[in-house]
Amino acid sequence: MTSRQPTVKPWGGRFSAATDSFVETFTESVSFDRRLYRHDIMGSIAHVRMLAKVGVIAAAECDQIVAGLEGIEGDIEAGKFEWKTALEDVHMNIETALVERIGEVGKKLHTGRSRNDQVATDLRLYLRDETATLRARVIEVMQALVNLADQEAATIMPGFTHMQAAQPVTFGHHMLAWYEMLRRDFDRLNECRRRIDVMPLGSAALAGTVYPIDREYAAGLLGFAEISRNSLDAVSDRDFVIEFCAVAALIMMHLSRFSEELILWISPRFGFIDIDDAFCTGSSIMPQKKNPDVPELVRGKSARVFGDLLAGLTLMKAQPLAYNRDNQEDKEILFDALDTVKAALMAYAGLIPAIAVKPEAMRQATLQGYTTATDLADYLAKKGLAFRDAHAVVGAAVQYAIRHGKDLAGLELEELRRFSDRIDADVFPCLEPAGSVKARDHVGGTAPARVRQAVKQAREELSRLCV
Numbered sequence: 001m002t003s004r005q006p007t008v009k010p011w012g013g014r015f016s017a018a019t020d021s022f023v024e025t026f027t028e029s030v031s032f033d034r035r036l037y038r039h040d041i042m043g044s045i046a047h048v049r050m051l052a053k054v055g056v057i058a059a060a061e062c063d064q065i066v067a068g069l070e071g072i073e074g075d076i077e078a079g080k081f082e083w084k085t086a087l088e089d090v091h092m093n094i095e096t097a098l099v100e101r102i103g104e105v106g107k108k109l110h111t112g113r114s115r116n117d118q119v120a121t122d123l124r125l126y127l128r129d130e131t132a133t134l135r136a137r138v139i140e141v142m143q144a145l146v147n148l149a150d151q152e153a154a155t156i157m158p159g160f161t162h163m164q165a166a167q168p169v170t171f172g173h174h175m176l177a178w179y180e181m182l183r184r185d186f187d188r189l190n191e192c193r194r195r196i197d198v199m200p201l202g203s204a205a206l207a208g209t210v211y212p213i214d215r216e217y218a219a220g221l222l223g224f225a226e227i228s229r230n231s232l233d234a235v236s237d238r239d240f241v242i243e244f245c246a247v248a249a250l251i252m253m254h255l256s257r258f259s260e261e262l263i264l265w266i267s268p269r270f271g272f273i274d275i276d277d278a279f280c281t282g283s284s285i286m287p288q289k290k291n292p293d294v295p296e297l298v299r300g301k302s303a304r305v306f307g308d309l310l311a312g313l314t315l316m317k318a319q320p321l322a323y324n325r326d327n328q329e330d331k332e333i334l335f336d337a338l339d340t341v342k343a344a345l346m347a348y349a350g351l352i353p354a355i356a357v358k359p360e361a362m363r364q365a366t367l368q369g370y371t372t373a374t375d376l377a378d379y380l381a382k383k384g385l386a387f388r389d390a391h392a393v394v395g396a397a398v399q400y401a402i403r404h405g406k407d408l409a410g411l412e413l414e415e416l417r418r419f420s421d422r423i424d425a426d427v428f429p430c431l432e433p434a435g436s437v438k439a440r441d442h443v444g445g446t447a448p449a450r451v452r453q454a455v456k457q458a459r460e461e462l463s464r465l466c467v
């Protein structure tokens, strides 16, 4: 490990030897936390404005610092800013550049502040913005699901339990099940955002500060809903990052389940759907292949987000109060979860409209597997037979139908009557998938009319969520 020309560090006063070059690389975070630059500058501007308001610095000094920070932001945006690893992180890079740019007065920026409350503030500001973007992405997917549900409100498919054809359902109803899951994810995102929206600034390193700060004023400038109530807690806990990862993990879990279904359905063994060429990829060796790589990757990427959640929990679990450098590790975890969930939602917003439903294949699959057997039992129960007895009667009828290679609806009335003389000619609509779904006509049921009603409600809900 070589020693080199020492870089002057903002914290260098008590050191007489230069930092080992490996240690410099090992401890730096600027390679990834530079992503926070806008929010870092925003936080610094609010901080100096507050210092000026309470008279800790002069108004003219505040103006100079604000102008300097805005200039730096412009340079970063124009790609003219030189990030230095030796200056460790986004905070020290910007502060050092400020002093270079405006001279001695720049050294007053860090009065009454620590990087500990600074980084916690930056991260909350950043994540507050990102959750707003993410909400919009979730809504796009919800909208795509509603459109497809509307279009396929009466399309019949087999519903499954244990991966066995169970009862007929409508494709629209199935799509709205995914809508409901994302609706809850949307709520969770909002809840999580409420807890992100708390300002740590003013907590300083861990114990607060001796200056007569006005935290409410700074919070007002930054648009924070609340200020933190305990300085030790505010600089040390990253539960808001972990909670965000948990929300992201749930979204990915839902998208992963959805992916699994699309992958099955596009397989020729099912053949329930096709996906537009633009959303599939081919094989480098097998010319005939059209692969559902987009849902497969979403399913695969859920693994990383689950990992991010576990990494966040483990990062935090043994940390004593207050700030520890361990917390620097929170950023890559958070950025990865955020980027991954955002990309997965974008993929789905495009993928859903690219789904072409194949109603005939689904209808055929519904006709195999005696999916209306429950309807026959319900028919008998309505005619006065106890449901448990009706269940046994239909079981025997299914056994008979299997032996004769027929569907229940394919049996003659006399054949059906061998099992119960309560069966009359009015039984046949119940044995048809269309009759089966139509009869499930209640809130939460699969009847096409109910699906259309649910679509209407979802559209109203979406127009409220969008504002």
Ligand code: ARG
Pocket (backbone or CB within 6 Å): 029, 033, 089, 115, 116, 119, 323, 325, 327, 328, 329
């Ligand atoms: N880069 C650091 C982080 O992400 C900033 C805070 C540094 N604080 C300190 N006391 N070394 O956590």
